[in-house]
Amino acid sequence: MALTMAQILQICILVVYLVVLLIMGKMSTGQVKSNTDYLLSGRQMSWIIVAGGLVGTNFSGAVITSVSNFAYTYGLGGMIYEGSTVIGFLLCAFLYAKRVRLSGAFTIAELFEIRYGLNVRIIAGFFIMLSGISAASSQFKAIGLIFNSMFGVPENVGIIIAWVVTIAYMTMGGFAASNYTIIPQMACCFIAFPAVAVWAIGKFGGFETLTAMPNLPDTYFTLFGPTLKLVLTWILQWMWVNEWGSQWYFQRTSAARNVKHAKKAFVATFAALTIMCLIPGTLIGLFARIAYPDLVNAEQSLSLMISISPVFLGGLAMTGVFAAAMSTVDGCGMGAVTVIVRDFYQRALGHMDDDPKKINRASRIVTFVVLVVILLMATSLQSVIAGLNFLFVFSSGNFGALIAALFWKKASKEGALISILTAGIVAVGWTLAGQTIVFDGIWWSFTLSVTLMVVISLIVHKTGPWWGKSEKPVRKQVKDDILAFLSNRTATMSDFIDRFHVNSSDLRLAVSELTMEGKIVEIDYMTYTLKEHSSPDQVFTKDSTVARDIHMILVAAISVVGLVTIWIISH
Amino acid sequence: MEFKLNQEELHILQTIKRLNDKGEKSDYYQVVDEAGANTGLTVPVISRLEDDGYITTNGIIYRYCHITDKGRRTLTENGM
Structure with a gap:
């Protein structure tokens, strides 16, 4: 395999970036003295670092590729895809950040134990762990694809290179390493994609050339390009389930210094994703329409534009895509590790009082094992999308129990357990049966989780607990x-x-x-x-008023209307 | 309602003052080390000291602690 000068330069940029990651991972090792340090970075994260983590985890190679793809295909309407995400983060600043930070739980499952008891924690933890592993695997797969398309090396070689670097810095510094390595990752992404977008505008004659293009769909410069089914699914997936149901966002919110830092981090994430992903990704996709008007696979629009951009810009953008994928891998992987250590090892297996050094050692071993599982899954995945589908299916079943835990005093353990189990099993069954062609399994898990949670909790409020009436007195x-x-x-x-x-x-x-x-x-x-x-x-008393009951019933009603609408559109 | 600080909180506050006065770095981990405390257990103490105005904190990567006039006054009142 003979490399061109441009490819050698691009590899050099990538190697420099990987060395910086390892140095930062090593620097964070000294901070890890307790489990709070390893899994939550000692709750010392400033809003900039938390925002970096939120952006880094959300902004993956798959996302920037999709933004460009949808802009190429649907025009301005493609912006609704990433627009849903950025608005979702803004909503989190006002609805989610304060309560998650005050709860202080390390994991969503731990919050469930605080509200609903141990059984719910273990069941929810299981689904959350699987969603983290699925998400991280799909990102390793994306890294393999990048290596393959840029340098022609087999996908698995790229996956293994990224895996070795990830395992090195994550086992050294845990969550702290994952957070601090965000800085070079984000610096790279922040410069790369806007720069490619600006270059594309200049290179291909600006907006006048774009609007004068023949054969564009009538809706190309409106928001009505994508179908209603697609828009509704994007809004559900990216505005709500992605932000609220994901352990990795929950964990980063919980690691903020205080509520103020947590809220600011979400507002900053909204701004950063708009500047580095939504706008440049859309522009790159639109101008790829001029450069490559007859693309069969619009997913190639981003990589093709990178490949024809100036060498340094291309190298930076390629490293940016790689960095985006790496930052998602470590965020999601760390989410799975935290669930296993905190929910299963410490809580379920009775190691809460262990020496911090022993727990840290266990955390590092778990990190290694989880990354091995992720590697095996990544090398056997058929596509990036296959992994992402399972991420949503596994994480959306917790949605009803989570919003109830955060906002509703009447939320019951019966509602939580039944809704999580039913939603999870139905959605996984729907996906494994190949029914995602009709509509996404997330619609089932979302609707069932919210509706069952609300209905059962209202019934339990009248009947009293269905089990566990006499709890063991506390010490x-x-x-x-x-x-x-x-x-x-x-x-x-x-x-x-x-x-x-x-x-x-x-x-x-x-x-x-x-x-x-x-x-x-x-x-x-x-x-x-x-x-x-x-x-x-x-x-x-805010969470125990009749008004709050009505809010919860409305959310359940909206979820049912959403499912019925999708069902009618799809048939 | 204004609460008084307990011995543990006063000890951490005194450590921050000492580091500030010597011009040494006073990030969270340094404070905990100097005070001979536990990193996890001290998180609520630092939060409380900041929430009630005894210290301010800043820093992007590390959380540096700075004692305020109120903090200094409180230490003096407690003979520290």
């Missing part, structure tokens, strides 16, 4: 510790999780018993103070 020491901790401060569930090495069920029961005994009161979402330190008007 007195836990309650005493909480009371002592609250003696001179208010504190959130996040503080309790960091402070007391007890399981989430004990924390939930202790807080619940102390509230019922009238010793503490909740003054904001999962924020507590001693009764004598509060006034009656401070009590947090």
Whole structure:
């Protein structure tokens, strides 16, 4: 295989980038002294780093390729695809960031234990782990494709090179490494794609040439190019399920310094993705229509434009696509690792009180094993899309239980367990049966998870618990510790999780018993103070009003209308 | 309602003051090291000190802690 001078230059840029990743991974090793450090980077992340992580995880090689592809095919209407994502992140700043950060849970499954108990945590954790592995595998597959199309090497060679680098920096620094390596990754993406877009505008005669092109569809310069079915599915997948159902966004939100940093991070993510992905990806796709008017596979529009751009720009953009994929791999992989360590190893297998060094060692071993599984799956995947389909199928079943855990006091463990199991099984069955040709399995899992959660919780509110009526009394020491901790401060569930090495069920029961005994009161979402330190008007009742019941019923009704609409359109 | 700091919080605050006064770096991990504390357990202490205005924090990659006038006053009142 003879490489051209341009290819050698591009490889040099890539090698420099990989060396920087390894150095940053090594630098973050020294910070890891506790499990909070390894899995949440000590909750010290500034909004810029959290935003870098959110952008890096969302902005994958597959995403920028799709943005360009849809712009090429549908014109301006293709923007709805990535537009859904950026609006979704903006909504998260106002609806999601505060409550997730205050909960302080390491994983979505841990939040479920705080609200619903251990059974729900284990079941949800299982689906979340699978979604993380699917997402990371599809990104390794995308890296293999990049190597193959740029240098002509077999896909698996590219996958293994990326895998070796990833395993090196992730086992060294864990979540801290994953976060800090975001800096070179994002710097690369931030420059590369806007630069290629600007070059394309100049090279192909600007917007006048584009609008004067013959044979473009009538809707090309409107938002009505894509079909209604496609638009609805994009909105569901990318505006809601992707952001809310993903462990990797939850974990990064939980790692923020405080609520203010978490909120700012989501607003910054909205801005960054608009500047580095939505606008340049769309422009590259539109101008590829001039450069290559008769492309059979529009997915090639991005890589073809990169291949004809100036050498340095091409090298930077190729490294950018590679960086985008790597940052998604480590974010999703770390999500799966956190679930296994925190939910299964520590919680289910009873290692909550282990020495931090022992847990860190276990975390590193789990990271290695998870990455081996991801490697095996990546090398056997048929396509990138196949992996992404499973990501959504596995993560969307938790959606109903999650929004209820964050916003609704009437949410019940019965509703959570039944909705997660039913939604997960039906959606996986639908996908494995090949029915995604009719419509995406995510519609089933979303509708079932929300509807069952709301309906069953309302019934349980009338009938009382269906199981687990008499829970084991919580240890007195836990309650005493909480009371002592609250003696001179208010504190959130996040503080309790960091402070007391007890399981989430004990924390939930202790807080619940102390509230019922009238010793503490909740003054904001999962924020507590001693009764004598509060006034009656401070009590947090927002999530237990009739208005909130109506909000939840409306969400369930919207999900049913969505499913019926998709069903009618598809048949 | 304004709460008083307990001994552990005062100790961390004093460590931050000492590092600030010596002009040494006062990122979270350095503070925890100097105070002989545990990185995980100290997260709520630093949060509380910042929320109640005893310290401010900044920094993009590391979280640097800086004692405020209120923090200095509190240490003086406690004879530290």
